[in-house]
Amino acid sequence: MTTTIIGFPRIGAQRELKFATEKYFRKQITAAELKKVGKKLRKKHWKQLQSAGIDQIPSNDFSFYDNMLDTAFLFNALPTEIANSSLSDIDKYFALARGYQGDAGDFKAWPMKKWFNTNYHYLVPQLNKSTSFHYNGGKIKTEFLEAKELGIITRPTIIGPFTLLLLSELDNTVTIEDFTNDLLTAYGDLLTDLSSNGAEWIQIDEPSLVYDLTNDQIKWVCDFYQKLLASKGTSKVLLQTYFGDIRDIYRQVLNLDFDGIGLDFIEGKQNKKLVESGFPTEKILFAGIVNGKNIWRNNYQQTLDLLHDLPAEQIVLSTSCSLLHVPYTVTTEPFSADVKKYFSFASEKLTELTELDLLRKKKQLNLLQTNQELFVTPRVTENPELHQKIENLTEGDFVRKPDFEERRKKQEDALHLPLLPTTTIGSFPQTKQVKHARVALRKGEISQVDYDEFIKQHIQEWVKWQEDAGFDVLVHGEFERNDMVEYFGQRLSGYLFSKNGWVQSYGTRAVKPPIIWGDVSRTEPITVKWSTYAQSLTDKPVKGMLTGPVTILNWSFPREDISLEESTLQIALAIQAEVLDLEKNGITIIQIDEAALREKLPLRKSDWNSEYLNWAIPAFRLVHSKVHATTQIHTHMCYSEFGDIIKAIDQMDADVISFEASRSNLEILQQLQDQHFKTLVGPGVYDIHSPRVPTKSEIVNGLHQILAKVPQQNIWVNPDCGLKTRGESETKESLVNLTNAAQQVRKELVHGQGID
Ligand SMILES: CN1c2c(nc(N)[nH]c2=O)NC[C@@H]1CNc1ccc(C(=O)N[C@@H](CCC(=O)N[C@@H](CCC(=O)N[C@@H](CCC(=O)O)C(=O)O)C(=O)O)C(=O)O)cc1
Ligand SMILES: N[C@@H](CCS)C(=O)O
Numbered sequence: 001m002t003t004t005i006i007g008f009p010r011i012g013a014q015r016e017l018k019f020a021t022e023k024y025f026r027k028q029i030t031a032a033e034l035k036k037v038g039k040k041l042r043k044k045h046w047k048q049l050q051s052a053g054i055d056q057i058p059s060n061d062f063s064f065y066d067n068m069l070d071t072a073f074l075f076n077a078l079p080t081e082i083a084n085s086s087l088s089d090i091d092k093y094f095a096l097a098r099g100y101q102g103d104a105g106d107f108k109a110w111p112m113k114k115w116f117n118t119n120y121h122y123l124v125p126q127l128n129k130s131t132s133f134h135y136n137g138g139k140i141k142t143e144f145l146e147a148k149e150l151g152i153i154t155r156p157t158i159i160g161p162f163t164l165l166l167l168s169e170l171d172n173t174v175t176i177e178d179f180t181n182d183l184l185t186a187y188g189d190l191l192t193d194l195s196s197n198g199a200e201w202i203q204i205d206e207p208s209l210v211y212d213l214t215n216d217q218i219k220w221v222c223d224f225y226q227k228l229l230a231s232k233g234t235s236k237v238l239l240q241t242y243f244g245d246i247r248d249i250y251r252q253v254l255n256l257d258f259d260g261i262g263l264d265f266i267e268g269k270q271n272k273k274l275v276e277s278g279f280p281t282e283k284i285l286f287a288g289i290v291n292g293k294n295i296w297r298n299n300y301q302q303t304l305d306l307l308h309d310l311p312a313e314q315i316v317l318s319t320s321c322s323l324l325h326v327p328y329t330v331t332t333e334p335f336s337a338d339v340k341k342y343f344s345f346a347s348e349k350l351t352e353l354t355e356l357d358l359l360r361k362k363k364q365l366n367l368l369q370t371n372q373e374l375f376v377t378p379r380v381t382e383n384p385e386l387h388q389k390i391e392n393l394t395e396g397d398f399v400r401k402p403d404f405e406e407r408r409k410k411q412e413d414a415l416h417l418p419l420l421p422t423t424t425i426g427s428f429p430q431t432k433q434v435k436h437a438r439v440a441l442r443k444g445e446i447s448q449v450d451y452d453e454f455i456k457q458h459i460q461e462w463v464k465w466q467e468d469a470g471f472d473v474l475v476h477g478e479f480e481r482n483d484m485v486e487y488f489g490q491r492l493s494g495y496l497f498s499k500n501g502w503v504q505s506y507g508t509r510a511v512k513p514p515i516i517w518g519d520v521s522r523t524e525p526i527t528v529k530w531s532t533y534a535q536s537l538t539d540k541p542v543k544g545m546l547t548g549p550v551t552i553l554n555w556s557f558p559r560e561d562i563s564l565e566e567s568t569l570q571i572a573l574a575i576q577a578e579v580l581d582l583e584k585n586g587i588t589i590i591q592i593d594e595a596a597l598r599e600k601l602p603l604r605k606s607d608w609n610s611e612y613l614n615w616a617i618p619a620f621r622l623v624h625s626k627v628h629a630t631t632q633i634h635t636h637m638c639y640s641e642f643g644d645i646i647k648a649i650d651q652m653d654a655d656v657i658s659f660e661a662s663r664s665n666l667e668i669l670q671q672l673q674d675q676h677f678k679t680l681v682g683p684g685v686y687d688i689h690s691p692r693v694p695t696k697s698e699i700v701n702g703l704h705q706i707l708a709k710v711p712q713q714n715i716w717v718n719p720d721c722g723l724k725t726r727g728e729s730e731t732k733e734s735l736v737n738l739t740n741a742a743q744q745v746r747k748e749l750v751h752g753q754g755i756d
């Protein structure tokens with residue numbers, strides 16, 4: 001055995017899984033038809049890996065929605081009301097993913113969170129007293145046997161117990177210990193079952209081992225695996241980690257009876273040093289040396305140098321993480337050969353692994369020379385003016401004046417907004433018609449003028465609708481955008497775009513991250529015509545809508561020849577120019593989304609004194625530092641995992657921030673209160689990732705919870721995130737419930753204060 005990968009993209013080269021699943025949601029195909037699509041994709045991918053020469057192929061990396069959900073489902077850890085409902089198994093599964101409202105009941109979806117430092121999102125299992133874990137066969141076994149029938153003995157993969165528990169939400173009636181015995185039996189039964197069915201290797205993913213670990217956690221992991229591995233059957237077991245190094249538990253892990261240890265040598269900066277400190281001769285090192293997250297060709301010489309320092313005889317070459325995070329193939333992309341040669345997507349990374357395997361065995365050395373040519377000369381010509389501009393930035397460029405309190409008064413006078421102002425996050429449903437129009441424009445079937453007219457009509461309809469629904473601050477709806485990052489990338493110089501480079505973000509949703517190829521700058525206004533058009537239709541303020549520099553960077557494939565900081569500052573200057581143009585054209589409220597701000601924060605808190613926030617926060621400040629006091633700057637983050645960086649978020653110095661809160665039980669509110677958060681806040685009052693319509697009273701309850709923690713004059717009312725993924729009718733129903741709820745609570749407050 002010499003090469004493997006941790007996991008492969010599952011949505012299909014043409015996003016077959018997305019389209020089939022969405023058809024199933026719309027009841028256009030049956031469950032059997034959907035399952036057939038899944039089976040076909042799995043077969044295709046296994047065969048592809050096989051013919052690429054990957055000699056150990058994973059299975060159960062496939063998922064109809066998400067692997068965390070799969071794992072909870074595999075172990076039957078469902079809420080009782082869903083488990084006992086009349087829904088079929090697959091509908092129970094999707095009910096947990098997206099919520100369900102219908103004849104079988106009314107079930108909220110499980111929360112969704114970012115998967116470590118990626119733009120992939122997993123479902124957060126909700127565990128309580130009634131949860132129990134037990135294994136009785138299921139997806140992992142079915143897929144193993146499916147591959148076996150094709151003559152491929154795969155390595156089944158499963159998320160490990162530590163990661164499963166750490167990433168789940170336990171209510172206050174239970175602790176991790178309550179599930180330990182259950183899980184020992186469940187994982188034990190799984191190992192025995194797979195092993196008796198012929199699995200030679202089983203992969204247990206424990207990415208959570210790359211976090212800072214407490215002594216109790218280390219002890220839990222060691223005790224658990226000691227017991228589990230004592231009766232593991234005949235299969236060999238691989239402990240797979242990724243997204244960092246395992247410095248806190250490396251020594252202990254070596255003493256456990258794993259047959260293989262998978263380490264990430266790309267993001268795991270200390271892993272090399274750890275292995276050099278000793279690695280048992282009887283174990284196999286699955287060395288993650290091909291980057292599972294970037295799209296650049298591997299530098300073979302660098303990789304060979306790294307391998308040179310590792311125990312050569314015991315190494316299987318692997319990827320640093322699952323290839324889930326990169327697009328399927330570059331071969332079908334319309335880049336010139338001169339550009340294409342720099343790229344490696346999932347399929348090309350398979351070739352890299354097999355070529356590196358040849359090279360480490362001193363075979364086909366010509367491959368090394370061709371590869372080295374990519375790295376000897378600079379790939380792009382620099383923009384010296386831009387570099388100078390960045391060099392000339394001074395502290396004052398990062399400070400907005402006057403300060404928050406003074407601006408707040410001026411904005412209150414200028415904007416005249418009511419208590420609990422209502423707004424939305426920016427996008428409205430991207431309907432079939434909107435997407436079709438973009439396809440028609442791309443194919444030349446309609447002209448740019450016709451397309452623009454079509455978009456304007458949508459803006460007009462929705463501006464009117466928002467006025468009628470009683471919103472205080474309107475949005476234009478983002479109908480002209482394919483994606484909040486790709487759209488900007490396409491209008492900035494220095495970017496390249498794939499035609500089909502889709503990467504799963506969650507469930508059926510994918511993104512096509514643009515590629516930062518060179519220095520980035522703005523050549524002309526990007527959003528001004530749409531925002532000013534929308535503003536011309538109403539007397540209410542319409543928010544300008546931009547994506548912030550850190551998010552543009554984090555959701556693009558970044559350059560590796562300059563620092564992330566440098567690239568982000570280039571983007572920040574481009575967005576700053578856009579902010580100033582919007583302001584000049586009469587837009588008085590501008591939202592600059594920083595949905596991905598937290599993404600590149602080091603996973604280990606002990607690494608937080610590193611530089612990331614020291615440049616990410618200033619990059620955002622640079623974007624809005626030059627606007628007038630009366631221009632209100634909003635920002636938005638579609639997650640609430642910023643409790644521990646609240647101070648940094650406040651230092652972004654925005655006037656208002658909206659964030660996800662409904663799926664996270666509003667726990668962030670306590671932290672806002674405790675840390676005297678100054679920025680005005682719009683904690684999302686309903687979950688937009690589910691088609692479920694929130695009732696007015698649910699929203700009223702949510703507002704009451706918010707009011708218990710945040711001063712009323714600091715509160716905005718909005719959904720969790722943009723509404724582009726939702727259908728029109730559910731969106732309108734939900735938003736009417738939102739404005740009605742806000743009005744009711746406003747009345748309560750006014751009465752309570754005796755004003756009315
Ligand atoms: C807010 N989120 C975002 C994240 N990352 C981003 N880069 N963007 C985000 O908005 N991360 C966190 C959250 C949650 N994540 C997502 C990710 C993706 C979506 C989403 O809605 N994706 C759409 C695709 C969006 C898009 O690019 N649309 C294009 C192309 C549409 C298309 O597929 N066209 C078809 C033809 C369709 C037709 O004819 O009807 C084609 O090209 O073949 C566009 O609109 O032009 C998705 O469907 O997956 C949401 C949240
Ligand atoms: N303005 C964007 C933010 C998504 S995070 C939207 O509404 O879709």
Ligand SMILES: [Zn+2]
Binds near residue numbers: 425636720722
């Ligand atoms: Zn969002």
